[in-house]
Amino acid sequence: MAEAPDTSKLVRPLTTERRGLFAKAFSDRDGNLRTALLLGLLVAVVAILALGTFAALLAANLGSPGTLAMWVIGAFFVIKVPLLIVCWWIITRRRDPAGGGGWESRECREILDYLETQAAAAEGRPDAGARLAYFAREAWFVADRALDADKGAAVETAVRLDAMAAAAAARAGRDGLPSRPAGE
Secondary structure: OOOOOOOOOOOOOOOOOOOOHHHHHHEOOOOOEOHHHHHHHHHHHHHHHHHHHHHHHHHHHOOOHHHHHHHHHHHHHHHHHHHHHHHHHHHHOOOOOOOOOOOOHHHHHHHHHHHHHHHHHHOOOOOHHHHHHHHHHHHHHHHHHOOHHHHHHHHHHHHHHHHHHHHHHHHHOOOOOOOOOOOO
């Protein structure tokens, strides 16, 4: 007997957050802004404003100041107000989650991976202790502000970087700071 086809992906789950009109138009599925689209839109709006202002000034110069007044009012409501709404949406769309800092799990993992990569690169340097201590402090900062789901990985990274900093300081025989030139 043949198996029934999997239909679980055909119906959208009720827990899925619906994306609004602005989100669909100006950001991808991950919530990242479509920068090229937004910059293109801005250039197009500036071009329309410049050409429209030129045409309105030309018409006003030919004896129709009402045309200039209509352009100013029309440009305000048709171009500038929607542009301000898009700008306001971009500014207010990112809110910090209730359970932690402003980083999503993917962003938190990227930060921790970067810190670990930089720490590994700093191990053989003469100032490794200071660098590793700095990276450990940054990892603790991330651990303090990470979401609850990411806190364990962040603390684990911070402890590992602390241990690397302590080992580098012990190898250097001091606090891990590079020696200062004479006279300072």
